[in-house]
Amino acid sequence: MRAEAPGARHEWLDAAAGPVVRPYTLTGGRVRPPVGGFDLVAFVRATTVADGAGLPGLQPEHRRLVELARRPAALADLAADLNLAVGVVRVLLGDLLARGLVAVHQPPTAAHLPDDNILKAVVNGLRAL
Amino acid sequence: MDSVRYDREAAPPPVPLALKILIAGGFGAGKTTLVSSLSEVRPLQTEEVLTGAGVGTDDVSGVEGKATTTVAMDFGRITINDDLQVYLFGTPGQDRFWFLWDELAFGALGAVVLADTRRLADCFPSIDYFEERGIPFVVGVNCFDGSRRFSLEAVRDALDLDPDVPLVLCDARDRQSGKLVLIELVEHVARQRGEPVPVG
Numbered sequence: 001m002r003a004e005a006p007g008a009r010h011e012w013l014d015a016a017a018g019p020v021v022r023p024y025t026l027t028g029g030r031v032r033p034p035v036g037g038f039d040l041v042a043f044v045r046a047t048t049v050a051d052g053a054g055l056p057g058l059q060p061e062h063r064r065l066v067e068l069a070r071r072p073a074a075l076a077d078l079a080a081d082l083n084l085a086v087g088v089v090r091v092l093l094g095d096l097l098a099r100g101l102v103a104v105h106q107p108p109t110a111a112h113l114p115d116d117n118i119l120k121a122v123v124n125g126l127r128a129l
Numbered sequence: 130m131d132s133v134r135y136d137r138e139a140a141p142p143p144v145p146l147a148l149k150i151l152i153a154g155g156f157g158a159g160k161t162t163l164v165s166s167l168s169e170v171r172p173l174q175t176e177e178v179l180t181g182a183g184v185g186t187d188d189v190s191g192v193e194g195k196a197t198t199t200v201a202m203d204f205g206r207i208t209i210n211d212d213l214q215v216y217l218f219g220t221p222g223q224d225r226f227w228f229l230w231d232e233l234a235f236g237a238l239g240a241v242v243l244a245d246t247r248r249l250a251d252c253f254p255s256i257d258y259f260e261e262r263g264i265p266f267v268v269g270v271n272c273f274d275g276s277r278r279f280s281l282e283a284v285r286d287a288l289d290l291d292p293d294v295p296l297v298l299c300d301a302r303d304r305q306s307g308k309l310v311l312i313e314l315v316e317h318v319a320r321q322r323g324e325p326v327p328v329g
Contacts, residue, residue, distance in 0.1 A: 125209030
């Protein structure tokens with residue numbers, strides 16, 4: 001639930017105005033997550049700890065992240081959905097990870113590139129586009 | 130290090146495998162257009178925020194008060210199936226954001242370098258970048274309206290491309306054309322590993 005009083009918006013706050021709050025204000029000035037590094041295509045999933053919990057002490061953005069991560073979601077998608085910078089979302093996810101509210105699945109590294117079957121599936125999938 | 134885990138916990142949905150493909154090239158070469166025409170979702174944009182403190186330093190904690198700059202990154206998504214997604218990331222054009230490339234390139238399957246024949250030299254840095262790091266790439270010559278047509282061989286010579294690197298003509302606005310470039314890349318990746326991708 002977001003406590004946003006209706007009618008409180010100012011008419012000069014449109015998309016062209018740019019962010020009203022400087023990006024890292026949301027993170028209390030932190031630019032690095034407390035734990036973990038999150039690749040742009042790392043998938044985040046809410047854990048059972050997050051189920052039904054009141055999630056006290058979390059900001060609205062944290063809560064939205066938990067909601068979005070009910071289904072596995074990539075960091076890049078989360079940042080776009082929340083319209084927040086990737087770096088900011090990393091810090092917020094780090095908070096959630098530290099509290100055990102989300103689990104992170106890092107993508108395979110270059111050393112573990114997908115096998116032939118996967119590449120084949122990609123080519124076939126692209127052909128079908 | 131084997132920190133990659135795909136948990137098979139009780140409750141689905143499963144975590145898909147995400148493959149990362151970079152779309153590089155000089156400013157105005159059509160990167161944003163290509164990402165947009167291929168992505169199944171609205172053209173997504175996200176921002177990476179650069180902080181003075183965050184550049185070139187790993188051990189940063191606490192509150193930083195450095196100036197920040199935001200860099201817009203285009204990205205798109207193609208769902209191959211429930212378990213497999215391809216993410217396209219347009220690389221930032223400016224030189225001062227090279228370090229962002231390292232993050233983008235980490236674990237990437239490969240890259241498409243878009244070339245504009247009117248400003249061919251603009252894609253040299255991208256080609257150098259991927260060559261130096263051994264990241265497989267293909268070069269797509271984006272055929273703009275009214276742009277001078279060169280033969281592919283002339284472009285290959287001008288770019289001093291390795292004979293193995295595929296060079297294809299494309300129209301970044303056209304999805305069918307763009308997807309052929311991606312297919313070329315994936316087949317190139319497979320060939321580099323000595324695993325030809327069978328047709329069909």
